[in-house]
Amino acid sequence: MISDEEEQLYSIALTMVPGIGHIGAKRLVSEAGSARYVFRNRKELPELIPDINQRVVDALDCPQAVVRAGRELDFIRKKNIRCLTFIDEDYPSRLRECDDAPIVLFFKGNADLNSLHILNMVGTRHATGYGTQLCASFLHQLKALCPDVLVVSGLAYGIDIHAHREALANDLPTVGVLAHGLDRIYPYVHRKTAIDMLDNGGLLTEFLTETNPDRHNFVSRNRIVAGMCDATIVVESAEKGGSLITAELAEGYQRDCFAFPGRVADEYSKGCNQLIRDNKASMILSAEDFVSAMGWNTGAHPVKTENVQRSLFLDLSEEEQKIVSILAKQGSLQINTLVVEADIPVQKMSALLFELEMKGVVRVLAGGMYQLLN
Structure with a gap:
């Protein structure tokens, strides 16, 4: 079980390893599942990521980065700052889908970084x-x-x-x-x-x-x-x-x-x-x-839930049904909003919406809005 503090420590450390960069760090965390695994099992990374450069594996032997990360954690604890790692559920989900997203963010405040709008x-x-x-x-x-x-x-x-x-x-x-x-x-x-x-x-x-x-x-x-x-x-x-x-x-x-x-x-x-x-x-x-x-004025195109329910296909997957339920409740939405509401990655969401469009369950409106068909 990975503790939040461990993941925070190694995520911060990973940002300081020379030659990794934003895209490289994100790929390592995405492939390995956590920054902790990247550091603790660096010698096994070539088996997990066959095309990884040995230079990257060697660079991860960087104890000074872990020491510096420890000092940063001490500071954010004293100042009540939140450390959001890439795998933290409160990490901005829209940002997570970007190739060069940072693997760790520091936040002080009370805003919902995954707000609907x-x-x-x-x-x-x-x-x-x-x-x-x-x-x-x-x-x-x-x-x-x-x-x-x-x-x-x-x-x-x-x-x-x-x-x-x-x-x-x-x-x-x-x-x-x-x-x-x-x-x-x-x-x-x-x-x-x-x-x-x-x-x-x-x-x-x-x-x-x-x-x-x-x-x-x-x-x-x-x-x-x-x-x-x-x-x-x-x-x-x-x-x-x-x-x-x-x-x-x-x-x-x-x-x-x-x-x-x-x-x-x-x-x-x-x-x-x-x-x-x-x-x-x-x-x-x-x-x-x-x-x-x-399309944030969803009241302009209300969708009656009972009409939608009559048109549902019996062979909808659980995720497709989840999307339909969200559209039925909130009306027309853009894909980015659906990604946040359904907690489904944008690439998968695109494929699911395409399937729903082919089944005649949704249609695409101007501005990239998705609407349920009655």
Whole structure:
């Protein structure tokens, strides 16, 4: 039996083994079943993973990584920080499906990282009055339309911090994903907002303490922002910037991406306008546009449970029946939401939905929504 503490220790240690990387670490844990097994049985790994490089096996003989991981565990215990390993049930399930997902996360707060509805709002660090007003009006409208949504951003200057503050103002939980450890807040001027977020949301990071907020860490951080959410919303962006990287990552993870348009001559609308022009983001003008596109206004297409029950096939598998029951209860849903609700991996969910479509039980609507047929 693997204890949580053991798995946390070896998961943290694995992130510090030279030459492994995010994708390599995830593969090792996925194939071996746990980080503890990876370290304790490293010499047997070639039998379990035939194409593993011997260099990786040798690199795992790294006692200094385990010692450093022990120090990190001492810190998070003292600060009441949660350590979420890749096999922890509270680890963000949407993020788990990404190839380069981190194998361990550190979280302080009270948000449900597997909330039914999760979006991120990102944009330029040089937000204009137009951008800040968009954040305010969008989240105010969203509270009325979808009051259980979790708002994610990066606690950075500009659009990020305005998204967090407006979420708090509208009593929406909000999580900041950091590019450093939980032993500091950067930028420091956002400290008060960060503290407020602990009571309605939280702070999340993959980085250990004593990690500097270096430039490359922000790019790494962006993949978590994109991967843990159903959708990315770019509010304002110049022609180049971190928010466009987040949008690109979201597309790679097969997440939805949206952007607010702006005047063609405005520097911080050029990135959004390009995303829309290149069909890399759908244009939205309001929270109503967004909720409708995501199918989060499930009441618009109610499905009568009794009609569905009459149409069920006797040969539905247990997992297929589970999907049908969820759709019958909640109405049309996207695949990412179904993955969370049914606790079925996205690859398997895709195959199950295809089978249900072939059986005439569900159909695909615009925006990738799945709906039961009567």
